[in-house]
Structures are given as structure tokens and as C-alpha cells.
Amino acid sequence: MHDQQDSDGPGQDSQTFYNKLITSVPGILYTFWASADGSKQRFPYVSQRVNDWFGLEPEALQKSADGLFGIVHPDDLAGILESIQTSALDLTVWKHCARLKLTSGEYQWFEGYSVPERLSDGSILWYGQFHNIQQYKELEQTLRESEAEHSYQAAFQKLIADLSKEFINLHFGTIDECINELLKKIGQFFGVDRAYLFSFLDNYQYMTSTHEWVRPGSPPQIGSQQNVYIGGYPWWQEQIIGMVNDDKVVFVPDASVLPDLATGDRELLMRRGVCSMFVVPVKVRGRVTGFFGVDSLRQRRWREDQGDLLIVVSGLLSGVLERHNLEQKLLSQSIRDPLTGLHNRRYLMPRLYEMLGRAARNQETFAVAMFDIDHFKQINDSLGHLAGDYVLTEIAGILEQQTRGMDVVARFGGEEFVVAYSLEQSDDVGRMVARILQAVRDHNFRYESFPIEVTVSAGIAAVTDLPKIPSSPDPVIGKADRYLYLAKQAGRDCFVDASGTYRI
Incomplete structure (x- = not known):
């Protein structure tokens, strides 16, 4: 019985035993060799999984490491080579993360870990493994995005709170300066090129720009946007009807591909250099009296909730304008004779x-x-x-x-x-x-x-x-x-x- 147990143990067929042991390791085991002058690099040993994951033959890698370096993401290659040189120079443990291309063509993150040993001829041999860390990277990215989103929302809420406080403490007669400051801060926060406020005139037949902020280097438009006849722009007229009747948010992701109905609107936006824009209605005492909008003069990716955030800003502006109208009414009552309407x-x-x-x-x-x-x-x-x-x-x-x-x-x-x-x-x-x-x-x-x-x-x-x-x-x-x-x-x-x- 004793002899039979010895014949079934690893000593009888050690290669088979170690191959089975290696396949139980979740990553890829390897030895990596680099010549003393660094001109030659190969994998004296690399486990078979390198073929399963990357389609690379172990026999080919035993002759040259070029095949594996060829599947490294171009943005990560320089970092890998530099880290190998550092490990060889100092004989420190090599540990690095990089993206490698799978047989499917998809890049995924892997982490390598190996211990270097200098051989008698001056070459270096590393013993180690690398394994897939894609799920950890995705979790890290999710957490990072979640943290960034939390920070963004917190910053936006603070901005709105600060602006609300400024308007609460608004001194009489300073509304224009405060609205201009709001447009500037909102424009900078969202990274747009223009932020503006328009009012409607003559039962929505005309519109006029009352306030505008532009990023330095961007051309102002307020001077050319006075008493604009809306009837000359049928597509925009439809958008205004939507804002007035349904509180519609107008989003133009690409001004160059507006529908045929919007030929005049498209030409106007292109002359102004607008690539994309968001516009939200502004209400005073429940009635749409104008709109607040932002323009981008370059292609950009907007947030999915961009419209919702701008509605918050519009609500703040609505409150400010409503307060201003009340102040103007009170002022008029205080400086006008109620019977004749003349000043007093x-x-x-x-x-x-x-x-x-x-x-x-x-x-x-x-x-x-x-x-x-x-x-x-x-x-x-x-x-x-x-x-x-x-x-x-x-x-x-x-x-x-x-x-x-x-x-x-x-x-x-x-x-x-x-x-x-x-x-x-x-x-x-x-x-x-x-x-x-x-x-x-x-x-x-x-x-x-x-x-x-x-x-x-x-x-x-x-x-x-x-x-x-x-x-x-x-x-x-x-x-x-x-x-x-x-x-x-x-x-x-x-x-x-x-x-x-x-x-x-």
C-alpha cells in the first residue's frame, strides 16, 4: 500500500502535478527575463492561460516578450517599460497595472506582481504573476464617479444657496448687477460660453435680451438681440409656445442639424457661433415672461439632468424678478400720485x-x-x-x-x-x-x-x-x-x- 501511494503522488509525475496546480491559480504565473543591457526580453515560463486570454502561444513568448508587449494599451506601454527599468535598476519588487487586449478585442485591466533576481551574467529574472482586476477598476470608477457626482451636486446646491442669500439681501435698485453676477457664476459653473436672460414683449410677438454674460473671448450678442420679431422664426415660435403652455425645456444638441422648418433659426444660431444650447422658461406670478438660456460655442457633452439643473436656476430668477416687480410697484406707488398718475x-x-x-x-x-x-x-x-x-x-x-x-x-x-x-x-x-x-x-x-x-x-x-x-x-x-x-x-x-x- 505504501508503494502504491508513492506512485500516485506528485513525485511520480511532477510536471502533471504542477500544471494542475498552476491551472488552479486565478491569474497567470510567469518568469520574465531581461538581458543585462535590456535589449532582449522573454518569458522562460508562462502558464497556458496566456493563450486562453490573449491568444498568445507560450512557446512564442519563451523566445521573445514582444507578443505580450504588443497587446498592452498604447497609453499604458511607456509606464510598463519604465517600471521594469526601475525594478531592474534597484532590484525592487515590480508591481504595475495596465490594460491588455483580450482575444475579443476588448481591453481590460490587469495587475502584475513579481520579484526580481540578478543572475551571474548580469541579466535579471523576475518570478511572479498577473491577474485580471477589471471588476475592481469598474468598482473604483463607479465609486469615483459617485463621489464626483456627490461633489458636483453639493457644489451646485451651495452655489444656489449662496445666490439665494445674495438675492435675499438684495439692495434696492441693484437687481441688474445681481442678475449679471448670477449669469456669470452659473455660466462658469456649467462651463458654457454664454448665459443670458430674455423677456417677451407684445403678447409673445417680440423678445429682447435684458442681461448677458459671455466667457472672455466669446462675442457678446445682447446688442443685436433687442426687440426681435419672433414671427420671423417659425421653429422658435413653436418652442416658445411649448415653453408658455407646457413649461417645455428647449434643448438643441447640434444647431447645424435643426429641421427644415428651422432654416432661419439655424442660420441665426450658426452666425452667432452656437453649437448647442439649453433654454428654460422664466415665470413671474405663474406667467411665462421670458427665458433663461446657455450656449456652447463648441461641441460638448451635456449632463443628462442639465435641464433639471437649469430649471432650478430659472426658479431662482423667477423669484428675483417677481420681487423686483413688487418693489417697482411699491416704488411707483410711493412716488406717484394715485389719482392722476403723475409723479408726486x-x-x-x-x-x-x-x-x-x-x-x-x-x-x-x-x-x-x-x-x-x-x-x-x-x-x-x-x-x-x-x-x-x-x-x-x-x-x-x-x-x-x-x-x-x-x-x-x-x-x-x-x-x-x-x-x-x-x-x-x-x-x-x-x-x-x-x-x-x-x-x-x-x-x-x-x-x-x-x-x-x-x-x-x-x-x-x-x-x-x-x-x-x-x-x-x-x-x-x-x-x-x-x-x-x-x-x-x-x-x-x-x-x-x-x-x-x-x-x-
Whole structure:
């Protein structure tokens, strides 16, 4: 029995035994030899699995290692050769990862490990193995991508939180600067070339660019995107309908292959250098009032959730614009007379201070005309206060029609109105005031079928009428008020200035 056991053991057929043992190893066992000068390299021994995985014959590799180096990924070859040289020089353990081409043509990651030994002739012999680590690389890549995605989402959330905080602390009158800053930060975060905000006009017939950020070196477009007629671009008109009715996100992955309907749109985008773009609607109080978009001037790969991220930005912009509209409404209410719609004294006084400043710095001149409705109390007493309100609103309309955009028209209080005229050398303020008096006299005032005869009196004071430019508007207003009083004393329906009384 003892002899029979010896005959069945590894000693009887050691080659068969070691071949079976090697096949149980998950990787490839090998010895790798390099000549002393490094010019020759071969595998004195390599297990049969090298043929199964890579289609390489062990016998061929015993003569030259070129076959195995030939299946190394081109990007990894230099690193392998350098690591072998380092191991040979220092006689340190060789350990390296690289991609090798399988018989299927696919590259997969392998890791090699071997211990070097210097032979008597100066050559080096390594003893080791290499095995497939593709699954570990894929897991590593998945974890890396997961970590990168987590970092990206965290960075985006922080960006939105920071921008939200900035808008919460937004100072009055700084909305344009804050929107421009938002476009810049969003544009840089997403790595685009342009970020912009458009508003719709005339029931979605026109659109105009209100804000724009461009990457340095990219041409700005805001100047050429004012009051653009949308009807000239039928494909884009369809996209706007989708945004307005269905909150649609518009994604153009390649502007050069837009459909035939979009010929004009394609030409426009190509002229602007746009390769791809994303556009999302912007709402104010539930209504789409414009859109926010980003352009790329080069081919790029967008995130699958890019539209969702831009919708978050659009929501932030919507909130900001809604707040701005509310602030503008409150501002308008605070500086406008609720009955006539004219500016009030709260608005007038800062404008007069500005005029005084320009007069002091640049010798610009201006005049203040104060108007008062003649016998206004009689109108109220005979026809009622509603009739008086009617006359006030009609007078306000005449003042707006008979003045220029550069003039400031305000209801000063009661039945008194003020017009502050910015004057050029050729301007005749007396003639302009006379036109207003004539327009009031000719106007058909009729309240509930009752005709009302209305005239006004005026006093005119120019800043040049004063000995010196005052520090406040009070002296100019005071002099205009004094001249108005003189016009009343002179019989009404006339105006008085520094030269005297004038009737129409």
C-alpha cells in the first residue's frame, strides 16, 4: 500500500502535478527575463492561460516578450517599460497595472506582481504573476464617479444657496448687477460660453435680451438681440409656445442639424457661433415672461439632468424678478400720485436737487413752472369732488401731452402742479407754458354731460433769476409760487415770470 501511494503522488509525475496546480491559480504565473543591457526580453515560463486570454502561444513568448508587449494599451506601454527599468535598476519588487487586449478585442485591466533576481551574467529574472482586476477598476470608477457626482451636486446646491442669500439681501435698485453676477457664476459653473436672460414683449410677438454674460473671448450678442420679431422664426415660435403652455425645456444638441422648418433659426444660431444650447422658461406670478438660456460655442457633452439643473436656476430668477416687480410697484406707488398718475413731490424734489447739481457743475440751466387751476373750489362746491377729480386728471393728461420726456411733471398738492424744464439755450420756457394755458382753455371739459369752463394760472422761475445757485430747490419753488400768486392777482388765466405778466 505504501508503494502504491508513492506512485500516485506528485513525485511520480511532477510536471502533471504542477500544471494542475498552476491551472488552479486565478491569474497567470510567469518568469520574465531581461538581458543585462535590456535589449532582449522573454518569458522562460508562462502558464497556458496566456493563450486562453490573449491568444498568445507560450512557446512564442519563451523566445521573445514582444507578443505580450504588443497587446498592452498604447497609453499604458511607456509606464510598463519604465517600471521594469526601475525594478531592474534597484532590484525592487515590480508591481504595475495596465490594460491588455483580450482575444475579443476588448481591453481590460490587469495587475502584475513579481520579484526580481540578478543572475551571474548580469541579466535579471523576475518570478511572479498577473491577474485580471477589471471588476475592481469598474468598482473604483463607479465609486469615483459617485463621489464626483456627490461633489458636483453639493457644489451646485451651495452655489444656489449662496445666490439665494445674495438675492435675499438684495439692495434696492441693484437687481441688474445681481442678475449679471448670477449669469456669470452659473455660466462658469456649467462651463458654457454664454448665459443670458430674455423677456417677451407684445403678447409673445417680440423678445429682447435684458442681461448677458459671455466667457472672455466669446462675442457678446445682447446688442443685436433687442426687440426681435419672433414671427420671423417659425421653429422658435413653436418652442416658445411649448415653453408658455407646457413649461417645455428647449434643448438643441447640434444647431447645424435643426429641421427644415428651422432654416432661419439655424442660420441665426450658426452666425452667432452656437453649437448647442439649453433654454428654460422664466415665470413671474405663474406667467411665462421670458427665458433663461446657455450656449456652447463648441461641441460638448451635456449632463443628462442639465435641464433639471437649469430649471432650478430659472426658479431662482423667477423669484428675483417677481420681487423686483413688487418693489417697482411699491416704488411707483410711493412716488406717484394715485389719482392722476403723475409723479408726486417725493419724486420731484430729488430731481430738482439733481438739476441744481448740474447747474453748479456744468452751468446747465432749468426753470420751474407752477400751475394752479383757477376757481377750483367752485368746481368742487358746485359739481362735487368727483367732478374736481375729473378736472385734475384731465389737467394731468394735458401737462403730459404738452411737455417733453426730459421735463419732470408732478402734482405738487391739491390743485397745484409743477413742471421742471431742463433748458437749452434756444428754449423759450414762456412759450411752452403758454401752450399749456392755451391747451387747457381749448380742452372740452365735460363731467356727466355738464360742461366745465377751466383755466389755469402759472408762475415761472428760472434758476438764473436767483442771485446765485441755491443749495436746495426751495428758493426756486418759492419764487415760482410768488409769481403764481401775482398771476392770480392779475386776473388768472395768465402766467408771470421775471419779465412780467403774459396773457394768451
